[in-house]
Amino acid sequence: MAISAAVMTEPHAPMEVWALDDPSLEEGGILLETIASEVCGTDVHLHHGQLAGVPYPIVPGHVSVGRVLETVGVDADATGAPVAPGDVVTFYDVHEVCGTCWHCLVAGQPNRCPNRRVYGITYSALEGPLGGWAERIYLKPGVRLLKLPEALSADDVIGGGCGLFTGFAAVERSSLQMADTVLIQGSGPVGLSAAAFAALRGAALTIVIGAPSDRLALAADLGADLTLSLETLTREERREEILELTGGRGADTVIEASGNPAAVTEGFDLLRDGGTYVIAGHYTDAGDIELNPHIAINRKHAVVRGQWGTEFRHVIRALRMLAKHRDRLDFASIIGRRYGLDETGSALEDVASLRVPKAVIAPQA
Ligand SMILES: [Zn+2]
Ligand SMILES: [Zn+2]
Known part of the structure; x- marks a missing residue:
């Protein structure tokens, strides 16, 4: 047949x-x-x-x-x-x-x-x-x-899908410690999953930058404490808000899950000195950015990690967490x-x- x-x-x-x-x-x-x-x-x-x-x-x-x-x-x-x-x-x-x-x-x-x-x-x-x-x-x-x-039902697993595993992997790959301020860039399935698992891993403040508003509402449901809309806030306004919340320092951990190259310059800008930046949204080639290595990485003492795809342990572990929670x-x-x-x-x-x-x-x- x-x-x-x-x-x-x-x-x-x-x-x-x-x-x-x-x-x-x-x-x-x-x-x-x-x-x-x-x-x-x-x-x-x-x-x-x-x-x-x-x-x-x-x-x-x-x-x-x-x-x-x-x-x-x-x-x-x-x-x-x-x-x-x-x-x-x-x-x-x-x-x-x-x-x-x-x-x-x-x-x-x-x-x-x-x-x-x-x-x-x-x-x-x-x-x-x-x-x-x-x-x-x-x-x-x-x-x-x-x-x-x-x-878990089939819908639970497929609703999370590959983004569930990738978001889990990105949080695992970060150095997220309890009480960290975590910034997630992107509110697609990877960003939503990263927000959920960052909150579960003990972030004191989980912020999601994204759009449209229905996705930001999902992010809030899944564990984000604060969402910032790309549609209503300028990059400068987002920056002011995040600096105000972090004593002018920026986020301890930033996870990029947007797939937009421009997000990466903003991510470095919003990362605190010595913070960890995980770039997980660029599984495919979305283009180049211009970056000042002195300001973005070197002087900042930034830890930068890529997360390309997942391993089987992420699937097992993410689904165990999903089943428990x-x-x-x-x-x-x-x-x-x-x-x-x-x-x-x-x-x-x-x-x-x-x-x-x-x-x-x-x-x-
Ligand atoms: Zn996928
Ligand atoms: Zn091999």
């Missing part, structure tokens, strides 16, 4: 629905029926051709939740929890990290492994249903599977609209124009 899948044939081309061949399952393989797959900002960037080395045509969708239809010799998830057909699971999109190259073995940095493949990004549609915008997803042998914690972290409420496989073009447009905080592809709809 063929599998319907939404296919991005090349950058800027209209989305198409293709019928893909049913994969023949290898030993260790799993077939999922897709419940929901997210539309991440990265999918918009893929559609704009902003990531190098993408083997178009692709089936997008790197974070997905599905129901196990069939497994070949797999009876447990990556944490050892038993898994059987009918169970609702998610999986780690990064795959085929080799464990033997210089990056894996010496640098301890598997996200730079040259053999690394990512569901929904680096697999061609010609290789099979290896992205979430499809009725079924084939998990190749070795894909890290995770049964959803009992407290489900009452205060309503990521399911971020979902703005569900789209069928024939509506993925509108989903990309709606995410690009910020019309919905989180668009979800529901292939069975």
